Amino acid sequence: MSRQRNSINNLVWGIIGNLITSIVAIVIPRLFIVNYGSEINGLLASIRQIYVYLALLEIGVGDASVVALYGPIARQDHKSVNEILAATDFYYKKIGIIYAISIVVLGLGYPLLLNTSVPYWVCFWVIVLQGSGSVISYLVQGKYNMLLRVDNRNYVTTNLGTVTSVLTDASRIFLLLQGRSIIAVQTTYLIFNLIKMFFISCYIKKNYAWLNLKVKPNFQAISQKSAVFVHQISALVFSHTDVLILTFVCGLKTVSIYSMYAVIYGMVDNVVTITSNSVQAALGQIFNSDKQRFLKLQEAFETYYLALVFSLFAIATIFALPFMKLYTAGADINYIDWKLPILFAFYRLLSYGRITSNNIIGFTGAFKETQWRAWLETIINLVVSFVCVFKFGIYGVLFGTIAALLYRANDIIIFANCKLLKRSAWPTYRRWLINLVIFGIVVGVFVNLPMNLNSYADLVKNAIWVSLSTIILFFTIDSFVEVEARKIAYLYVKNIVHVIRNKRK
Helix, strand or coil: CHHHHHHHHHHHHHHHHHHHHHHHHCHHHHHHHHHHCHHHHHHHHHHHHHHHHHHHHHCCHHHHHHHHHHHHHHHCCHHHHHHHHHHHHHHHHHHHHHHHHHHHHHHHHHHHHCCCCCCHHHHHHHHHHHHHHHHHHHHHHHHHHHHHHHCCCHHHHHHHHHHHHHHHHHHHHHHHHCCCCHHHHHHHHHHHHHHHHHHHHHHHHHHCCCCCCCCCCCHHHHCCHHHHHHHHHHHHHHHHHHHHHHHHHCCHHHHHHHHHHHHHHHHHHHHHHHHHHHHHHHHHHHHCCCHHHHHHHHHHHHHHHHHHHHHHHHHHHHHHHHHHHHHCCCCCCCCCCCHHHHHHHHHHHHHHHCHHHHHHHHHHCCHHHHHHHHHHHHHHHHHHHHHHHHHHCHHHHHHHHHHHHHHHHHHHHHHHHHHHCCCCCHHHHHHHHHHHHHHHHHHHHHHCCCCCCCCHHHHHHHHHHHHHHHHHHHHHHHHHHCHHHHHHHHHHHHHHHHHHHHHHC
16 A cells, blocks of 8 residues: 555655646746846756756666666565665766766856857856756765655655755746846755755655665666666657757757747646656566556556646647747747647657656666667667758757657557567557547647637636646546556556545544
């Protein structure tokens, strides 16, 4: 029952945290655009992508540790957990030092590569302050985050992240409205990351008294880190190359346009990721202890996960342009382009729709077997993006990402089902096709339906009833078609209700 209770906590607190941070954070880009202009907003988006790539310094240690910890955590083998985390801590401390040096070098060099009117030293301090939180994470709390993730306690870091994120964003908003410099605004990252570090350390000491990182490290347990690293490179390329290519080919204002659509779809990304992560640890432990039970749960999870993914991205696509018109009113460039929501939706569906199958690869630790496939995905993305960006601009980089995902999503689905689970991939494809048809019909109908969307209040009112209708439609049709998944989900929901009732007693 503790797995179910923790999964519920992960999901509930994750969604609450996402709603709070999304509401607060949505104000920030608007204030940057109005107060500093689209160039500064584009610069910050570009820097964020640089740091995503700098995270490659982790060389797969985190995810390799997660896979290695599933079995020991399920067995409550504290000795093995300590040995694995000791190895993780050893690597993370080295990475933290290298990361700190790298952000200084990046701060000195990156501004020289940009065609921008932003002063050099402003760029330098913005870059350094933006990266300070990651240095703290590697040196202190990184290994603790891995432990909480595998022990199905994501809600701890989620709740702490929500509080610190809200406080950070509230501080940034206050400083922006006071007309303070961009450097002062970025300093908030460092302050609240130090606070987060302190609380995570206290929580671990209180709840994991048996944790001992002074034991002999088990480096062999995370020896797949190099293979994991290849997959991380591929994931980062298709998720974050677009902004970097646009930065140097099309300029920071185009980056600002791209980043604004990414913000809209990013809010949906967060909900989808929270949903997947809330049960990932539990599924990973069950996969390593009871394979038959896992297969049944996988059917139900995939059915309703895909229903959620397609319904939420349908809602985002319906309201992307109306929201953008209101949000960017008075901006120094035009942000309205009907083709971008379509491309972003297709990109996100391919990216998140493959997660259920990709989890299986992670649970089995089949990283070495699939690393060449990840390289091929990366090559497709880069080649198509570079070829198309000069002719199609912002659309070109999205063409590259979509082309790579068309290959890799199908490859992951087939490999996970046919190779690892020794079964047909057709049920997964059937779910995809059903949801894709519903997606097309729903978006086509609601986009062309006359709605008054001339204010934020009108937007919210219409979004509520459209969202409810869309989600109900997807879940109803999927439940009707997927009979076995419906039965499993029904039993699972009954157990959840039982857990909630017991918790109240």
